[in-house]
Amino acid sequence: MKVLQVTGNQKLTGSIRISGAKNSAVALIPATLLASGTTTLCNVPDISDIDILEKTLNYLNVETKRASGSIVINTKNLENKPIPKELSSKLRASYYFMAILLARFKHVEMYFPGGCQIGLRPIDQTLKAFRLLGAEIKENEHLFIMDANKLKGNLIPLDMPSVGATINTILVAVLAEGETIITNAACEPEITDLALMLNKMGAHIAGAGTSTITITGVPELKGTNHDIIPDRIEAGTYTIIGALLGNYLKIDNIVPLHIKALTDELEKMGANIDIHSDYLIIDNQNKLKGVDVETHVYPGFPTDLQQPFTTLLTQASGVSHLTETIYENRFMNVFYLNKMGANIHIDDKTLEIHGATKLKGEIVEATDLRAGASLLVAALIADGDTEIKNIEHLLRGYEEIVEKLTNVGAKIEIKEI
Ligand code: EPU
Numbered sequence: 295m296k297v298l299q300v301t302g303n304q305k306l307t308g309s310i311r312i313s314g315a316k317n318s319a320v321a322l323i324p325a326t327l328l329a330s331g332t333t334t335l336c337n338v339p340d341i342s343d344i345d346i347l348e349k350t351l352n353y354l355n356v357e358t359k360r361a362s363g364s365i366v367i368n369t370k371n372l373e374n375k376p377i378p379k380e381l382s383s384k385l386r387a388s389y390y391f392m393a394i395l396l397a398r399f400k401h402v403e404m405y406f407p408g409g410c411q412i413g414l415r416p417i418d419q420t421l422k423a424f425r426l427l428g429a430e431i432k433e434n435e436h437l438f439i440m441d442a443n444k445l446k447g448n449l450i451p452l453d454m455p456s457v458g459a460t461i462n463t464i465l466v467a468v469l470a471e472g473e474t475i476i477t478n479a480a481c482e483p484e485i486t487d488l489a490l491m492l493n494k495m496g497a498h499i500a501g502a503g504t505s506t507i508t509i510t511g512v513p514e515l516k517g518t519n520h521d522i523i524p525d526r527i528e529a530g531t532y533t534i535i536g537a538l539l540g541n542y543l544k545i546d547n548i549v550p551l552h553i554k555a556l557t558d559e560l561e562k563m564g565a566n567i568d569i570h571s572d573y574l575i576i577d578n579q580n581k582l583k584g585v586d587v588e589t590h591v592y593p594g595f596p597t598d599l600q601q602p603f604t605t606l607l608t609q610a611s612g613v614s615h616l617t618e619t620i621y622e623n624r625f626m627n628v629f630y631l632n633k634m635g636a637n638i639h640i641d642d643k644t645l646e647i648h649g650a651t652k653l654k655g656e657i658v659e660a661t662d663l664r665a666g667a668s669l670l671v672a673a674l675i676a677d678g679d680t681e682i683k684n685i686e687h688l689l690r691g692y693e694e695i696v697e698k699l700t701n702v703g704a705k706i707e708i709k710e711i
Contacts (some may be wrong), residue, residue, distance in 0.1 A: 302655060302673055310701075312524045312528050323338075335364060342689050354377075388404070388407045392404050396442065397469040420463075427450075429441065429466075447511055468509055469514070497512060532698075535671055543702060545574050564583050581611065601665050604668055614649065630659065634655075657683070660682055669682050674704060
C-alpha cells in the first residue's frame with residue numbers, strides 16, 4: 295500500500311503548473327475511437343485513470359504511443375470485444391466505451407462503470423438516451439448488452455444535466471442519422487472541449503456549453519490533433535492550498551472563468567488573490583471569514599471542490615455552511631478532518647463548520663479522490679506529521695502531486711508500506 299507522508303505548516307512559494315483536465319481527457323481518449331485514423335492529444339495528464347484507459351484501448355486492438363504529455367492513438371485495427379469487468383469497474387469514464395462501440399458497431403457488451411463511491415450514481419439517463427437513439431438494451435447482473443439496427447437522431451430531454459449522459463449522447467449522436475437535440479444538457483467546460491475535438495474530426499455539434507446541444511449526424515469522422523483544456527479542479531485545489539499557505543504562490547496555466555465560482559467565494563472570504571489572463575497569484579496574508587456555499591452544476595460551485603473547500607473553511611472564522619446538492623455520500627473526509635481537530639457537524643446534505651480550528655497531524659485515509667485532496671490540504675496545514683493511507687485514490691486525479699508541491703516548498707513524500 296502507498297501512503298503519503300506530509301509534514302505540515304510549510305509556506306509555499308513559486309509556481310505550480312496545472313495539467314490537462316482529467317475529466318476532459320477521460321472523455322476525449324475514448325472519443326478518438328469514433329474516427330478511423332490517427333489522433334494526437336496533447337496536455338494529457340499522467341494519472342492512473344489514463345493508464346487504465348490506455349489498457350482498454352490496447353485491449354480493443356487500438357495502438358497507442360505516449361510521450362510526455364501526449365498520446366497518439368491509431369484506431370485502424372479497432373475491434374469490438376466485451377470489455378472485462380477489471381477494466382470497466384476501475385473508473386466512471388469506462389462507460390463512454392458503451393457509446394462508442396454502439397455508435398461504431400451497433401453492438402456492445404459492457405458492465406456497469408466504476409468510479410468513486412460518493413453516491414448512487416445511476417446511469418438511467420444514458421440508457422434513456424441510447425434507447426431514444428434506437429438501441430435495444432438488455433441488462434443481466436450488471437452486464438449491459440446493447441444492439442441497434444439503425445441509430446437515428448431524436449429529441450433527448452435529460453431529466454437532470456448529467457455530465458456523463460450528455461457526453462454519451464453526443465458520442466452516439468455524432469454518427470447517427472439525422473438531427474439530435476439534447477435539452478437540459480450539462481454545460482461543463484469538459485463537454486465544450488469534447489465538442490471542439492469532435493467538430494475538428496468532422497462532426498456537426500452546436501450549442502456545447504449551453505443547455506441545448508444540437509448534433510447533426512455524419513457518416514464518418516477523421517483523426518485530428520487536439521490540446522486538452524487545463525484541469526479546473528486541480529487548479530481549484532492548489533488555489534485553496536495557496537489561500538492557506540501561499541506566499542506569492544502562482545497557479546499557472548488556468549482558465550480563470552472555469553474556476554470563477556471558487557475565486558468569487560475566496561474573494562468573499564477575504565483571500566488575497568490576483569487573477570490574470572491564464573494564471574493567478576495567491577497569498578495567505580489575510581484572515582479568512584466563513585461563507586455559506588452550495589454545490590451546483592457548472593457554472594455553479596463544483597461538487598469536486600466541495601471536499602478540499604471544507605478543509606479551507608475549518609480555517610475561516612465564524613460558522614460556515616457547505617451544502618452538497620449533487621451526490622448523496624460525499625462527506626467521508628469529515629470523520630478524518632474532525633479526528634485532526636476540525637469542528638464539523640453533518641446535518642443531512644449540509645456541513646456546519648465552526649472555525650477557525652487548529653489541525654494536528656494524524657493517520658487518516660483517503661476514501662475517494664476528492665476526499666484524498668481534502669485530507670492533503672489538511673495535512674499541509676496541520677501541526678506535525680500526517681500519514682494519508684489509500685492514496686491510490688488521489689493519484690487517479692492529480693498529476694505529479696508530490697513533485698508539484700515539493701517544488702514550492704512542501705514537505706511531502708510517497709512511501710510504500
Ligand atoms: N445522475 C442520475 N442519473 C444519471 C446520471 C446522473 O441520477 O443517469 C445523478 C448522479 O447520481 C449524480 C448527479 O446526477 O448525483 C451528477 O451526475 P453526472 O452524470 O453529472 O456525473 P458523472 O458524469 O458521473 C462527472 C465527473 C465527476 C463530477 C460530475 C459532476 C467524470 C469522469 N466524472 O461525473 O467527477 O463530480 O461529473 O460534475 O467526468 C471527480 O473528478 O472527482 C468526479 C467525481
